[in-house]
Amino acid sequence: MTKDRYTEFTPDQYPPFPDGLATVELQTISLDKLLRGNAVEQTRVFEACKGRGFFYLDLRGSDIGQRILQGAEHIARVGEETFELPVEEKVKYSQGRGGKTLFGYKSVGATVTDKAGTKDTAEFFNVAKNDMIVDDANMQHAWPAPILEAKPIFRDYVQSAHSVGMLLLGILAERLGVAPSAITSQHRIEEPAGDHVRITRGPPRETEELPEIQTPSHTDFGTITILLNWLGGLQVWSESARKAQLNDGQPDTPGEWLWVKPQRGCAIINLGDAAVKFTNGVLCSGRHRVIPAPGAQGKWPRYSIVYFVRPEDNAVLKQLRGEGIPNGPEEEGLTAQEWIYRQAQGLGTQFGK
Numbered sequence: 601m602t603k604d605r606y607t608e609f610t611p612d613q614y615p616p617f618p619d620g621l622a623t624v625e626l627q628t629i630s631l632d633k634l635l636r637g638n639a640v641e642q643t644r645v646f647e648a649c650k651g652r653g654f655f656y657l658d659l660r661g662s663d664i665g666q667r668i669l670q671g672a673e674h675i676a677r678v679g680e681e682t683f684e685l686p687v688e689e690k691v692k693y694s695q696g697r698g699g700k701t702l703f704g705y706k707s708v709g710a711t712v713t714d715k716a717g718t719k720d721t722a723e724f725f726n727v728a729k730n731d732m733i734v735d736d737a738n739m740q741h742a743w744p745a746p747i748l749e750a751k752p753i754f755r756d757y758v759q760s761a762h763s764v765g766m767l768l769l770g771i772l773a774e775r776l777g778v779a780p781s782a783i784t785s786q787h788r789i790e791e792p793a794g795d796h797v798r799i800t801r802g803p804p805r806e807t808e809e810l811p812e813i814q815t816p817s818h819t820d821f822g823t824i825t826i827l828l829n830w831l832g833g834l835q836v837w838s839e840s841a842r843k844a845q846l847n848d849g850q851p852d853t854p855g856e857w858l859w860v861k862p863q864r865g866c867a868i869i870n871l872g873d874a875a876v877k878f879t880n881g882v883l884c885s886g887r888h889r890v891i892p893a894p895g896a897q898g899k900w901p902r903y904s905i906v907y908f909v910r911p912e913d914n915a916v917l918k919q920l921r922g923e924g925i926p927n928g929p930e931e932e933g934l935t936a937q938e939w940i941y942r943q944a945q946g947l948g949t950q951f952g953k
């Protein structure tokens with residue numbers, strides 16, 4: 601059931617990102633060079649991850665990069681079909697079915713964005729990695745028809761995005777004096793984990809001045825995130841997330857929100873809190889949020905496709921030991937499943953909505 605005409609996800613029609621806005625300068629790193637083992641490019645990954653924890657990954661020039669670029673557009677079109685379903689149908693797949701998971705549908709307003717209780721304006725479909733890579737009979741959750749029909753596309757996307765995640769984590773591990781297997785053995789693709797493909801849809805901008813919050817200020821919970829977006833709207837906090845804790849839904853250090861300009865052909869990579877935990881704070885998870893796209897871009901609904909690489913559910917979250925990681929005290933550690941659930945609750949996710 602693919603549509604003849606897509607009216608929401610139409611990247612060929614989007615106007616350019618406007619000039620004159622305060623944008624963040626991020627490094628652009630070539631996936632192709634990383635795949636060829638280029639040491640200069642590897643160093644740039646390490647530096648970007650110790651700094652802001654965000655960089656552009658140029659996907660052009662490699663087969664796997666091409667699969668991600670095309671796959672993300674395909675999945676965004678699947679998203680358009682899925683979000684068009686009546687809300688009564690969508691809520692059948694709400695987050696929180698089957699216990700402490702974030703998989704499924706998040707309706708508009710299910711998250712509060714500040715202490716006053718202002719609700720978010722974005723819808724998500726969080727499509728579980730594990731369900732997309734097993735036979736239908738072994739899936740743990742039900743999925744709406746457009747997603748089920750596109751399962752081979754999701755499977756390919758999950759495999760490609762996960763392998764890019766492993767490539768990047770392997771590079772970081774080596775630079776930290778840790779065996780890459782110490783990280784990859786906690787992110788095996790076939791093991792149950794919170795990994796998912798998130799399809800997001802934010803409504804067009806309502807007013808020029810006060811931005812509605814599509815996704816409130818947060819750091820990602822997992823290890824590494826591979827994000828594809830086509831319209832502006834993503835913003836990062838100008839000051840390092842190391843200091844900026846949340847206070848009434850806003851970072852507590854002085855600074856400003858800087859726009860992240862989407863770059864065609866590139867993914868945006870950012871680290872999550874599990875990467876900070878594994879490295880006892882050497883790597884940084886950058887604080888970010890999403891508001892409607894600026895200027896004329898704001899007339900379009902905003903789609904993004906996010907792949908979250910997360911530790912396996914049963915992995916115990918503790919710092920890794922290696923030359924480049926300061927030794928903290930021995931810790932008991934929570935399982936990744938419990939840890940992610942607590943982080944999500946702390947951010948105002950109301951399960952079952």
Ligand SMILES: O=C(O)CCC(=O)C(=O)O
Pocket residue numbers: 798800815820827829833834888889890903904906
């Ligand atoms: O939509 C985007 O550009 C970013 C989304 C995001 O930060 C998230 O879903 O965690």
Ligand SMILES: [Fe+2]
Pocket residue numbers: 818819820888
């Ligand atoms: Fe995020």
